[in-house]
Amino acid sequence: MSTAEPTTTESRAPAAETIELSVVIPCLNEAESIEIVVAKARRTMERDGIHGEVVVADNGSTDGSPELAKRAGARVVHESRRGYGSAYLAGFDAARGTYILMGDADDTYDFTQLGRFLGPLHDGADMVIGNRMGGLRPGSMPWLHRYVGNPVLTGVLNLFFRTGVSDAHCGMRAFRRDLLPALDLRTTGMEFASELVIRSSKLGLDVREVEIEYHPRKGESKLSSFADGWRHLRFLLVHSPTWLFLVPGAALVVLGALMGIIVMTGAEFIGRVWDVHALIAASLTTIVGTQVLQIGMFGRAYAAYYLGEHDPLFDRIRDRLRLEHGLIAGGLVLLAGLVMCVVIAAAWLSRGFGELSEQKLAIIGMTLVVVGIQVVFGSFFLSVLGLSRRDAPSDELAGGRDQKSHQRS
Ligand SMILES: Nc1nc2c(ncn2[C@@H]2O[C@H](COP(=O)(O)OP(=O)(O)OP(=O)(O)O)[C@@H](O)[C@H]2O)c(=O)[nH]1
Ligand SMILES: [Mg+2]
Numbered sequence: 001m002s003t004a005e006p007t008t009t010e011s012r013a014p015a016a017e018t019i020e021l022s023v024v025i026p027c028l029n030e031a032e033s034i035e036i037v038v039a040k041a042r043r044t045m046e047r048d049g050i051h052g053e054v055v056v057a058d059n060g061s062t063d064g065s066p067e068l069a070k071r072a073g074a075r076v077v078h079e080s081r082r083g084y085g086s087a088y089l090a091g092f093d094a095a096r097g098t099y100i101l102m103g104d105a106d107d108t109y110d111f112t113q114l115g116r117f118l119g120p121l122h123d124g125a126d127m128v129i130g131n132r133m134g135g136l137r138p139g140s141m142p143w144l145h146r147y148v149g150n151p152v153l154t155g156v157l158n159l160f161f162r163t164g165v166s167d168a169h170c171g172m173r174a175f176r177r178d179l180l181p182a183l184d185l186r187t188t189g190m191e192f193a194s195e196l197v198i199r200s201s202k203l204g205l206d207v208r209e210v211e212i213e214y215h216p217r218k219g220e221s222k223l224s225s226f227a228d229g230w231r232h233l234r235f236l237l238v239h240s241p242t243w244l245f246l247v248p249g250a251a252l253v254v255l256g257a258l259m260g261i262i263v264m265t266g267a268e269f270i271g272r273v274w275d276v277h278a279l280i281a282a283s284l285t286t287i288v289g290t291q292v293l294q295i296g297m298f299g300r301a302y303a304a305y306y307l308g309e310h311d312p313l314f315d316r317i318r319d320r321l322r323l324e325h326g327l328i329a330g331g332l333v334l335l336a337g338l339v340m341c342v343v344i345a346a347a348w349l350s351r352g353f354g355e356l357s358e359q360k361l362a363i364i365g366m367t368l369v370v371v372g373i374q375v376v377f378g379s380f381f382l383s384v385l386g387l388s389r390r391d392a393p394s395d396e397l398a399g400g401r402d403q404k405s406h407q408r409s
Contacts, residue, residue, distance in 0.1 A: 009213040018239025021045065021118060022053035022097030022113065022177070025074070031063040033218035038072035038101075041111040048115050056105070057091030059083070065105070084222070085185070085192030092180055104349065106217035108140060109172040116210050117174035126205035127175040129197070131167040135213035144225055153232050157194055163201040169193050169232075172212060179205070191227040191235040197237060198249035204310065241303065245296025256282045264360065276359045283367040290371050294378040300383045308379035318386075326379025334372025340365030345397040 012300065021043040027034055038054050045052040056069040057077045066076045079090035091098060099121050103109040109130070117128045136146065154168040171193065182203055187195045200207050237244045259282035261267075263274045303309040305316075344358045 007249045015204040018051045019053055019097040020051050021099050021101055021116065022086065022095035023052060023101045023103070024091035024095055025054065025056045025103060025105045026057050026059065026084055026091060027061060027069065027105040028059040028222055029063045029065060029135065030219050031065050031068055033107040034105045035068045035072040037105050037107050037111060038069050038074045041114065042073050042296070044112045044114055047238050050118065052097060055091050055094050059087045060206065063370065064294045077326050081188060082189045083188040085188040088192055093166040093178060097177060099174055103172040108215050109219045110213055110215070114210060119211065120208045121174055124206065125208045126179060127200050127207045128168040128173065129165055129207060129209050130212040131375060132170050132214035133167050133207045133210055134211050137213060138218040149225060150228050156236055157197065160236055160243050161198050161201050163197050164241055165197050167196050172373045187232050187235065190223065191231045194235055209298055224239045241296045241299030245292050245299055249289050249293030249296055250291060250354055252285050256286030260364070261287065279360055279363050283363050286367055287370050290374050297382060298385065301382055305385060316328050316399065323383040327376055331376030332371050332377060333368050333375060337365045337368025337372055338408065341369065394398045
């Protein structure tokens with residue numbers, strides 16, 4: 001939530017208890033359009049008999065936008081921190097309606113259609129998101145956003161979080177204001193749009209879509225294709241340990257194991273037989289894959305313990321596996337590796353430290369030793385993450401066996 005206490009310029013604000021809809025508009029230097037947009041929203045609410053208010057959240061505009069917004073009948077909130085998300089957080093704090101409708105100040109969204117968002121909310125939806133893709137007016141969206149940015153980022157978002165939303169960056173949305181504490185929105189930039197969709201999906205909200213039109217903007221765009229695109233992607237990645245770590249980690253382990261099998265069986269691959277160099281690559285791939293996998297597990301544990309995320313897979317694993325299971329598994333891998341290394345060393349010793357040409361077995365033995373050590377310490381670390389939760393009873397630190405739900409590996 002916004003930390004800076006926003007200052008409000010009151011202008012024809014209806015009594016709080018009568019407000020059904022707060023139209024919240026973020027604004028940064030939108031003098032060309034802000035008056036039009038505010039007037040459209042106000043006129044439409046009057047026309048449709050909706051008791052509402054228009055809140056403009058300004059981010060330090062230098063072109064007189066706040067004054068224009070106020071003149072058009074909006075309540076203006078000033079937020080000192082830059083960014084689309086910051087502006088919205090300040091606007092949401094100031095909003096007093098039962099429902100909030102969000103939309104840009106650049107006249108790209110048609111505020112005369114706001115009733116189409118309110119309808120599903122009256123029908124019981126928690127959130128309504130516009131879908132612009134069927135209603136793009138010529139010149140409204142550059143091809144890079146239309147065919148690359150939006151589909152790729154919406155696709156990644158749905159792959160990672162299965163939200164089912166078709167146009168995840170549509171800026172026109174409406175939702176119940178009482179959901180804000182549960183939504184717990186924090187991001188300050190354009191990635192705020194993704195955060196809202198992901199949080200709604202994680203909360204299992206009833207999210208519906210409405211087809212809308214998207215018009216060419218007035219004034220200068222505040223969106224920076226690559227910087228903002230990256231901010232979205234970065235946000236999606238760091239909120240999905242599964243796709244950031246577990247999937248690539250598992251892929252590396254499988255790749256390393258396959259390479260190892262090809263070398264050890266002497267099978268032909270791409271027209272040739274592979275030897276010790278390929279086995280070294282296989283070993284390193286497996287080791288790094290195990291590391292990445294473990295970081296993913298730590299990430300999921302952190303999200304479950306500290307971010308309060310509901311994670312059925314993690315819960316299931318935690319219910320079935322204890323620290324000791326991890327220690328036994330890691331210990332067995334370590335032991336297998338040690339046995340291989342000792343056998344090779346013994347054979348070498350029996351030859352009076354003479355010729356030694358057991359590179360392949362030695363590489364496999366050492367790989368198992370390294371992986372085993374990682375699993376042992378990784379299991380302890382997972383346990384430490386669980387133990388250090390504030391609600392953990394203090395005697396868990398002693399590793400009490402009866403701490404069923406906490407002492408897990
Ligand atoms: N980027 C940015 N936008 C802000 C900020 N504060 C308010 N905004 C407003 O956020 C809304 C969205 O920004 P736009 O530039 O329209 O971004 P966009 O809709 O993704 O891109 P366009 O299709 O080019 O309009 C506009 O109403 C901006 O005025 C800020 O600090 N940074
Ligand atoms: Mg816009």
